[in-house]
Amino acid sequence: MARAATTSDVFNAIAEPQRREILVLLRAGERPVTELAQELGMTQPRASKHLRVLREVGLVRDRKAGKQRLYGLDARGLRPIHEWTGGFERFWNESFDRLDAYVQDLKQARQEGGN
Amino acid sequence: MARAATTSDVFNAIAEPQRREILVLLRAGERPVTELAQELGMTQPRASKHLRVLREVGLVRDRKAGKQRLYGLDARGLRPIHEWTGGFERFWNESFDRLDAYVQDLKQARQEGGN
DNA sequence: TTGACGCATGCCTATATCGGCATATGATGG
DNA sequence: CCATCATATGCCGATATAGGCATGCGTCAA
Numbered sequence: 524m525a526r527a528a529t530t531s532d533v534f535n536a537i538a539e540p541q542r543r544e545i546l547v548l549l550r551a552g553e554r555p556v557t558e559l560a561q562e563l564g565m566t567q568p569r570a571s572k573h574l575r576v577l578r579e580v581g582l583v584r585d586r587k588a589g590k591q592r593l594y595g596l597d598a599r600g601l602r603p604i605h606e607w608t609g610g611f612e613r614f615w616n617e618s619f620d621r622l623d624a625y626v627q628d629l630k631q632a633r634q635e636g637g638n
Numbered sequence: 639m640a641r642a643a644t645t646s647d648v649f650n651a652i653a654e655p656q657r658r659e660i661l662v663l664l665r666a667g668e669r670p671v672t673e674l675a676q677e678l679g680m681t682q683p684r685a686s687k688h689l690r691v692l693r694e695v696g697l698v699r700d701r702k703a704g705k706q707r708l709y710g711l712d713a714r715g716l717r718p719i720h721e722w723t724g725g726f727e728r729f730w731n732e733s734f735d736r737l738d739a740y741v742q743d744l745k746q747a748r749q750e751g752g753n
Numbered sequence: 754t755t756g757a758c759g760c761a762t763g764c765c766t767a768t769a770t771c772g773g774c775a776t777a778t779g780a781t782g783g
Numbered sequence: 784c785c786a787t788c789a790t791a792t793g794c795c796g797a798t799a800t801a802g803g804c805a806t807g808c809g810t811c812a813a
Contacts, residue, residue, distance in 0.1 A: 555759075555760085556759075556760055556761090557758095557759065557760080567759080567760070567761095568760085568761080568762080570760095571760060571761055571762085572761090572762090574761095575761080575762095590758065590759055590760090591758095591759065591760085592759075592760065592761090
């Protein structure tokens with residue numbers, strides 16, 4: 524097998540820089556595909572494909588508006604990522620010296636604990 | 639081209655579930671490869687390869703300890719991701735009705751603004 | 754109905770990834 | 784120096800991705 528987890532989850536969806544750009548743009552409001560493509564300097568099919576991925580993981584929603592199709596942000600899916608990375612906050616706040624010490628302590632405790 | 643941005647950035651590094659698991663485990667302290675592999679139920683080469691990716695993006699560091707090589711967490715690289723997702727916090731906090739309204743307002747303003 | 758516009762898809766290529774397996778490399782102990 | 788443990792790598796295969804290009808489909812206007 525290759526690439527077990529595919530683009531079908533949020534982590535992968537935002538691993539693509541252009542998709543992140545799209546999300547950022549959509550913070551300013553709904554937009555049709557063409558406009559997004561233009562502002563980001565990509566072709567329309569390319570934008571559509573990225574939007575499809577974003578839609579499949581639930582980060583954007585679309586609604587028809589006459590001839591156009593407006594894409595809008597649904598950022599709720601980003602929350603889990605924010606929280607997951609937040610679980611490491613204490614580690615990047617510690618200075619490295621202290622972090623090492625902390626880590627040593629843990630390892631010590633782990634070994635004494637038997638596992 | 640395919641997959642323009644590769645595993646050489648932090649977003650891609652943590653897009654892999656097993657790499658995230660490794661990072662979580664490392665919060666409890668430094669560990670040798672074999673132990674990580676065992677606890678996560680993966681083969682040693684597999685663990686080594688994931689660790690290599692994590693090392694290349696700076697999320698883990700390694701140091702020799704006799705015959706072993708201990709891997710330790712360096713979570714600083716996760717901070718940008720935390721902050722990037724944090725930029726969407728107001729969007730997932732808004733109820734969707736209000737969000738739509740907000741978005742409409744922005745769009746309105748954008749159009750009136752001439753762009 | 755026809756034409757024009759807006760967008761989604763299909764097909765194809767190049768490439769990168771993950772995984773498995775075997776093996777190279779490194780360090781330690783005798 | 785040799786055997787052994789710990790880890791890194793190399794090579795291969797299967798698969799999925801991103802992008803390009805052409806084209807299909809739906810909607811609106813005349």
